[in-house]
Amino acid sequence: MKKTAADAETFVPLADLPFHILLSLGNGDSHGYAIGKEIEERTSGRLNPTTGSLYQALRRLRETGLIATVDPPKEESSGDSRRRYFALTRFGRRVMALEVERLEGLVAMARERSLAPGET
């Protein structure tokens, strides 16, 4: 089923963990372990999902069509063949773009009200 822009709006705002998963996949296809590790590093440990919650989130994102499983990149396929790779779908990118737009709006508003750092 073709997803529309209206569908994408229902996903915004994104919760913390899905947002960070999508953010990680913006860098290119990745597997569960790498996604979890990147999120932990990016948030300095604030967000450190258990394997269980990470995969539950991945599954939900997959079921709603924001991400999809893809073949491993060639150079790694010789390694661990059990590992699945995840990639952003076009719909996922659209949701992410909406979310970024929302955040930018908020940041702009904060700047207007001199709430951003360096604008005392």
Next chain:
Amino acid sequence: MTDGAAAALFRACLRLYPHAFREEEGTDMVATFSLRLSTLKRGWVRRWTFVGRECLGAVVGGGVMRLSQFLKTDLFADSARDLRHAARALARKPGVTVNAVLALGLGIGLPTLMFCFIYGALLRPLPVPDGERILHLEYANPVQGLQELDVSYHDFLDWKDRQEVFEDMAAFYRGTVNLSGGDRPERFFGAFITANTLDVLRVRPALGRGFLAGEDHPSADRVVLISDAVWRSRFDASATAVGAVIRVNGEPTTVVGIMPEGFGFPYWEDVWLPLRFDPLAMGRGTGPGLEVFGRLRSGATLELARAELQLISRELADEWPDTNRDLEAVVEGYTASYHDQDGGAPLAIMLLTALAVLLIASFNVANLLLARAVTRTREVAIRVAMGASRRRVVATLLQEAGLLALAGAAVGTLFALVGVAQINRAVLAAATYPPPFWMSFRMDAPILLFVAALTGLSAMASGLVPAIKASGTNVRGLLQDASLSGSALRISRLSRSLVLGELTVSALLLVVSGHLAQEVTRTRNADYGYPADDVLTARLGLFEGVVPDRESRLAFYRDLQVRLASRHEIASVALTTTLPGEEAPAGRFAVEGTAYAEEADVPRARMALVSPGFFEALGIPMIAGRGFRRSDDAGSLPVAIVNRSFAQRFLPDGEPLGAQIREGRLEGISPWRTVVGVVPDLNMDGALDPAGTPQGVYLPIAQSDARFMSVAVRTSGDSLALASVIRDEVSGLQGDTPIYFVRTLRDAINVGLLDMLLMGGIFVGFGVAAFLLAAVGLYGVTAFLAGQRTREVGIRMALGAEGGAVLGLVLHKGLRQVLGGLALGLLLAGAARQGLGAAGVGVAQWDLGVTAAVCLTLGLTWLAAVGVPAWRSTRVDPVVALQQE
């Protein structure tokens, strides 16, 4: 733990996820888990934390996913039809249904009653607007190990001034107040309160007004507030009471307001007077000690208040080291401050006990439903074979259990209503003092919420296992096997373990309750070394307005003793400020010849004033020396009598007689007193619940002064009949002086036993209920099992087996249960005893008699419950038995 083992554990936890999820994600998840584990930094703590967190995450995640999936299915779709089905099924077997409803009724009723009691006694907030925001403040001195210290007026003013977490603060002290004028003099509990007290509480008088600012100054006109009860009893609820002038503690005072019915702040008071203090005229640290309370500002918390008051009390300690050194503010919820600190533990035990009874009841109903499930397995099998999903079958059976639980809840609520009425009556009857005004036992919203939770719990507990068991039967096998015996046996194994559980819990409860009951009886009738039963006591207070000075007070006591002694009904008379067995106030006593570096080094001892002949009158033998005589008066040598603990601890030279002691602090100005006698310890630190510091000193009344006095008279006859004699003689001497707390010395001591009596009573009640439920359950299961085996018994008997041998066979099976249940129950009772001990309701000795009695009772009950149906099964005609299906 090796990586492999950790991965295996994680994989096991993944099993909680729904099948489809596990199938697709499982391998990947385990791989990721292993990779994360292998890249972990060294250290077993880090590894274990990681593995624990991962596994917990999987368990919770999987559980939640399963639950939400389960709830999304059409479990209760079409529930109207299912309900009808369930109701019809219940109606078909009225015996089973009534049995189950009664069992659940008892099972839900008992914990409800218990919860109602706990809630009313401990959890109900102060019944004023936003009562939970009222906090209570006092001092403690952790260095000297002193708790519950009063606050001086100056400290209260400084607190009030410097704090910011409270909207406002007020203070009070409690005492007794003498009302006279009009017909009769009467004594009431009264509170001396700051003028803003009612504002802080947000309570208005029902009639008239509260105190005005300034009315708590010594120069202000005298005003008083009275309770609804006093208004009714002394003024016949007349509106002219406001403005009337009555004598309060001998002073003419204007009644300015009547408080609403049920208001008894701070505890159970009936009369309120303004604190008449002038801080400028008082030295710091002098004046009566106060209790302080405040209303938290919105947004402020208890923790914040604690932090701020701690800071302020530290400031004050720095500024006023003489009076405030080491004093720390203690801030608590208002009602919580009046409960024992360890009060929570016994109540938790009681609630757990009550829930154990509910557990037994649920076991019983589960057993009954199981028994029916066996007979219905065929029906279920047919329904499953015809395409009903397992969930639907579970739902039907659960609805049956739910209906039963609802009916049980109705019966239980009824039961609890009756119980609450009984508790109210018992508390009023048992209490010499009224309970605090906020304590009230009634079935209202919080209690009914509790009932609802219990109902759901018991429906689940009694319905889920049979439902899953019955729906899980092998359909094809069942339809082929007409005798049903296979599934019956499987189910009977389960119900036997349920019975084992029942036996365990009831053995536990009976053993514990037996011991508690014994302990209560023992404490009630304890021998303290002084007569307690044939001594009648009464308290009286003299007021400045009536008996103005020390000389007239001493004369009053002397005359009273003479007049009472001359009455032929009375064998002997004694007067004292604190009766034996009551906790006496403690102070410092310096011993001559001992140097004290600090005030805290001066011996701490309890002190009581006693009349001449006090010890002789109560039949207490002197260990050494003599008792007080009439000649030990204000004009003669100051003397004292010490108790054994004092002599041993503070006069160690072996010759206490002749030693010199002095009341008060380092630089005391009171005279040195010569020790003229040593007496046994008479529980000066409290007989029931010793507060510590058993060392004590007795002084002659005539060499001191006191406005309150207890009279103790001894008789050989009915001691309570002497009450009117005392009353006559007191009013003969001074008509305005009422007497109060008229009771035997035993009752005076046992006032503190109320908690234990209630606790013991509740445990016995629970034990008996658990026992009855277990007996019924045992009977039901055995009867059912015996019924299932009718065919087998028939064959055995047809082949020539004796009735006795068959009986033995059936009995044998049950014997293991009863022995196992007893053993487990006794084991748990041992653990429970330690828990009770920790909770301050110590059971002194483990009594073999009580334990044996419980074992015997349970054994005999078991014999009856198992024996009757077993015996009945041997009466069966083999021909009939063999024809059965």
